[in-house]
Amino acid sequence: MPKSQTIRRSRTETSRVGKRGxxxxxxxxxxxxxxxxxxxxxxxxxxxxxxxxxAVALPVEVYTPARTAEFLLSNAVSARDYQAARREVRKLGLDPDAIGHHRPRRRA
Known part of the structure; x- marks a missing residue:
């Protein structure tokens, strides 16, 4: 057998399928x-x-309007994008200045 080939040996065990599978x-x-x-x-x-x-089950986070607003504001990549995010936050009925977030850095 060529060296590049390997045989994968696994131990197998047999089980029966019961009621309801x-x-x-x-x-x-x-x-x-x-x-x-x-x-x-x-x-x-x-x-x-x-x-x-x-399997692993991960909890699903349900975003509140405030959390959505935080994402919108913090993920803005430019001043123009940030202003658009502020408008979207206002559409959610929230004050953008009352939401904790990180403003985008100004480019030199």
Whole structure:
């Protein structure tokens, strides 16, 4: 076999599909990959089958009008852009001067 080729050997374990499609992941694999009771997993469709792997759920931030205003004002890249952001903030019913933010730097 050429040196550039490698054989990937993995240990396989068999499980049965139970009622409602439940599959028991063997304890050794649960420990190895940190899958505990109630943990989220992803079932990914592959051409040759289904890949089950750990998933991570991240909290979603819901932006308040004030937080949206902060983003608009802080992300302005020029004086013109900043003035447009101030107008958008006023459309939200907020005072741009009352929102904590970073003004864009003036270019020399």
């Amino acid at each position: 439940a599959v028991v992941v063997p304890a050794r694999l649960r420990r190895k990959f940190g899958i505990v009771e109630g943990a989220l997993v992803i079932a990914e469709e592959r051409e040759d089958g289904v890949l089950i792997r750990p």
